[in-house]
Amino acid sequence: MNSSPTSSIWLKEIRKSYGPTVALDGVTLGIHTREVHALLGENGAGKTTLMKTLFGLTQPDSGRIEVDGNPTVIATPRDARAAGVGMVTQHFSLVKTMTVAENLALSSSHIVRVDLEQARGIARTANDRFGLEVPADAVISELPVALQQRVEILKALAAGCRYLILDEPTAVLGPRDVDSLLDVVRRLRDDQSMAVVLISHKMKEIERIADRVSVLRRGAVVASTEARGMTSKDLVALMVGAGQSGEVALQSEPLASARKPSVANASQKVVLRVAGLSTTKEIGGLDKVSFDVHSGEIFGIAGVSGNGQTELVEVLSGTSKASAGGIEIDGQEMKSPRPATLMAAGMGILGEDRHASAVHQLPVVENLVLDRLDSFTKWGQLNRRAMSAQCDEAIMQFEIKATSHQALGTLSGGNMQKVLLARLFGRSPKVAVVSQPTRGLDVASTSYVRSLIATARDQGTGVVLVSEDLDEVLELSDRVAVMYRGTIVAIVEAREASRERIGELMAGVAK
């Protein structure tokens, strides 16, 4: 096998859009055997979409795939396997109540026969062949995540894969497991002459193992080069788009006039005080997070996904409990932080997943006032007329393209987000925590949502903006905090912040 010639798969001119949102804008990328190819980019840059295209999970709008120079149609994962492509996604597709061998047998190409003995054989020899030690007869649900991931990798290998895609494989692993995974990747490259595509946010791992690095930014490849000689700093700069500041400045222009001098904020009162928040969750938990947010400022929280932002918003919204630390809203200490009490104290939340915040089957009007029904109630009876009036007003004011009696789930993402923002700002919160407010929205909706957030700030709301889009954070915020491994590593004035510095902090490479 060592002597096999280098072969390659090319993705050419791949375009894919979801409605008005362009996820991939003519991407061309070559993947070669005997190479570890790192794929970098911020969230939403298109990495996962691109790899799903290669594995047949997503159909591109246009573009082609060539395997060793031959045009190949990959419409399903079955086609992908036939072309030698395997993928381990972030969510494992294992039957948790079955054993390792049973899972391997299930994924084999036999339609009728389940060959358990053969599957056991694969599991037993996996250690010698690939350095992948897996217990053949252990039940999946009893295995640690690192081992479950190995079973997934083994499934791909057993299907004869030569191009293995690993989608953020280290996001769920502890440091020691990361080391052994990287050893496996190295063996697959050197002993099996395979291509391994590693989607990752973690510069240190890429520095250690990658032969080639491609950086995606906003659906386009901004760099695809040999990894040798690239430092973490170079990669971060490419990823967050430093040096492209012209573009960013242009985008933020409409809002620049709305920005108040942040110096004034120091004199404003603190509306949200977070002190030493910690949670016990091992991965993605919080570790002594503390910060103050003043009335009339936007406090941005930047960070690569999975560094505790989701958990922080959950704790602030009261849907998750902190193991230590406290929250103070407008000087009032929150003794039992549940959603209702937090909201009563003046907290407003826009969750990162708008679909999880919307009751899809209920009409717009009922969703819009769901959080303050008492103000639309007399003797327990809903005042439908007042609700409709409120809803019509919000539809006008927030430019929502929908009727008040339309089920919320049938609205487009942008309009759904506007309904949720109308609900949030309709209660005039003292603190508004908005998480990934523009994720997946088209350009027009994005700029509208951002202007809403700026307006709320100008009206005196203390805004916490959690976003993985660094441009967004820098454009809107007065101060920027960077989260890394569950804690805030730095808080800087936005006007003094450089993209490079923040990018390094996000990647954990800054001292």
Next chain:
Amino acid sequence: MKPRFVLRSSTPWWRGPLLIAIAAVVTFVVTAALIRWAGGNPVAAYRYMFVSPLQSKFGITESILAATPLVFTGAAVALAFRAGYWNIGAEGQLLAGTIGATWFGLQAENLPKVIAVPGVLLAGAVFGALWALVPALLRSRLGIDEVVTTLLLNPVALLVITGLLNGPWRNTATGFPDSDVVAEAVMMPIVWPGSRVHFGLVAGGLMALGCWWYVGRMAGGLRLRAVGLAPGAARIAGLEVERTLLATALASGAIAGVGGASEIAGVAHQLTIGISSGFGYTGVIVATLAALNFVGGITVALLLGVVNVGSFSASRALSIPSTMGEVVQSVLLITVVAALVISRFKIVWKGNDR
């Protein structure tokens, strides 16, 4: 190409009724084969099941009598289901209600009727709610699935009744395992003279209408629906999801319990082991066939009352099993559920992901 269910943005008014009609036709075709196989004539069987009970006053009133407990259990189940609380325990809660009503009825000798009748219904409500309490607490405090716990408490309620009837409540006159007749004071008035249709029908109808009003018109009802449709989103909107579930579960149990009291005080007048012929389970069918609509539930309960009475006469006349009525109900349940899914969602076969 995988089928996906996508929520319809609007439904023409005729789609629902049309699909229900198709479901009914499919049900007739499927059950016709079974009736044929059992040696009966399907057309004659349907005539006995659906038409002949409506051709005499006796048939009509007996159908209404058979429908009365189903009005209660249908509303009880629909209310819980609307909140996303899968109460399969209406049977047990109804049986608990009969225990409460009998307990009250056996010692209400000297009470005036205006106190005794509300009292016996209240006793049923309290016992029904108590029977619903443990699964409701397990669900709202510990997240333990209520389908299993409510279901498994049903036979327990029947065992409690068996124990009572073989022990303290054994009939003092006959020595048989059924209770003494309850006090005259708690017996509910007949509302259709010359029949056995009693005040329980009115009480059940009022309860179903009350549920309809509460769920559709009141703030608590909107909260209940939001919790049922999307508990996560409801929690984010600051609603007390667990409290809503607990309260709804208890209300559901109370309604089923009143249904049990209505059987004791309205028609049976004593507790027997066969006091319920699966009213709680049929309530699930009623609620589902009515698409969790409370007014529709009254209609469906009356329809199933007709089928229950009719399947006995069909069984007698054609010597086919009397359970054929239940077969018809069950097949109808399956086809209507399918029709409801199709009416609310459209099926998209395009492999276009989002």
